[in-house]
Amino acid sequence: MTISIKSKAEITNMRVAGRLASEVLDFITPYVKAGVTTEKLDQLCHDYMIEQQGTIPAPLNYAPPGYKPFPKSICTSVNHQICHGIPGQKLLKNGDILNIDITVIKNGFHGDTSRMFFVGKPSIAAKRLVEITHQAMWKGINQVKPGARLGDIGSAIQVFAESHNYSIVREFCGHGIGKKFHESPQVLHYGTSNTGEKLKAGMTFTIEPMINLGKKDVKEMPDGWTIVTKDRSLSAQWEHTILVTEESYEVLTISDGSPDKFSTKKADK
Numbered sequence: 001m002t003i004s005i006k007s008k009a010e011i012t013n014m015r016v017a018g019r020l021a022s023e024v025l026d027f028i029t030p031y032v033k034a035g036v037t038t039e040k041l042d043q044l045c046h047d048y049m050i051e052q053q054g055t056i057p058a059p060l061n062y063a064p065p066g067y068k069p070f071p072k073s074i075c076t077s078v079n080h081q082i083c084h085g086i087p088g089q090k091l092l093k094n095g096d097i098l099n100i101d102i103t104v105i106k107n108g109f110h111g112d113t114s115r116m117f118f119v120g121k122p123s124i125a126a127k128r129l130v131e132i133t134h135q136a137m138w139k140g141i142n143q144v145k146p147g148a149r150l151g152d153i154g155s156a157i158q159v160f161a162e163s164h165n166y167s168i169v170r171e172f173c174g175h176g177i178g179k180k181f182h183e184s185p186q187v188l189h190y191g192t193s194n195t196g197e198k199l200k201a202g203m204t205f206t207i208e209p210m211i212n213l214g215k216k217d218v219k220e221m222p223d224g225w226t227i228v229t230k231d232r233s234l235s236a237q238w239e240h241t242i243l244v245t246e247e248s249y250e251v252l253t254i255s256d257g258s259p260d261k262f263s264t265k266k267a268d269k
């Protein structure tokens with residue numbers, strides 16, 4: 001599989017799409033509270049994307065081979081849901097942890113990013129899982145530079161997460177991104193350093209580790225999309241879209257509300 005190298009003009013478009021995706025997360029943050037439904041969060045994000053941003057929500061009706069069309073505009077994965085949660089009528093409650101995953105299309109290019117949210121006050125275990133998962137994503141991002149290999153990213157994430165006795169989900173991975181939502185390469189969140197494709201300036205891909213408090217095994221729900229931990233343990237995920245630069249990397253999915261790389265807490269500005 002060949003990995004596309006984006007031109008200068010394509011990179012400009014990817015920067016725009018990346019920032020817009022992150023700005024949807026900024027927009028929705030104050031609405032994530034006990035008593036709101038994930039369907040309401042979906043509707044708010046959908047309207048913001050269409051009406052305020054002029055972006056297209058990429059998940060809506062997205063149907064890769066073997067899947068039925070995704071019915072909503074964002075993914076909301078609560079507690080033991082790992083990824084691809086379909087927004088619905090269940091109310092968020094105090095102590096829930098939630099991933100919101102946003103993918104927008106602007107000028108034909110995709111930006112893909114997700115963050116974790118706490119509803120009210122999290123348990124110590126949940127908070128720790130969310131913070132370690134954020135750090136794990138950054139361990140992966142920090143590997144990115146021309147000449148580094150995909151296995152370096154996976155290995156850095158795996159070594160770090162497993163040192164905290166968490167497990168890495170294997171069935172889903174990061175991905176190349178551009179005019180297509182999911183393109184080559186697959187960016188595994190586990191593996192062996194010094195193996196895999198070599199990174200080159202101009203590649204764009206996501207890093208989006210899913211990390212479980214318990215065992216790594218997953219189960220698909222009957223809705224055909226929602227993935228949960230088989231042992232019903234909590235799961236967390238963070239995602240950024242990354243550009244390989246001549247020097248190292250640029251995170252494309254950054255906006256005013258992005259937590260900095262050292263903490264999930266918002267830096268004082």
Ligand code: MF3
Nearest residue numbers: 059062070075084101103112
């Ligand atoms: N945004 C997810 C990812 O990071 C993919 C969601 S596919 C959907 O790759 F159809 F569920 F939206």
Ligand code: CO
Nearest residue numbers: 112206208239
């Ligand atoms: Co992604």
Ligand code: CO
Nearest residue numbers: 101112113239
């Ligand atoms: Co995503």
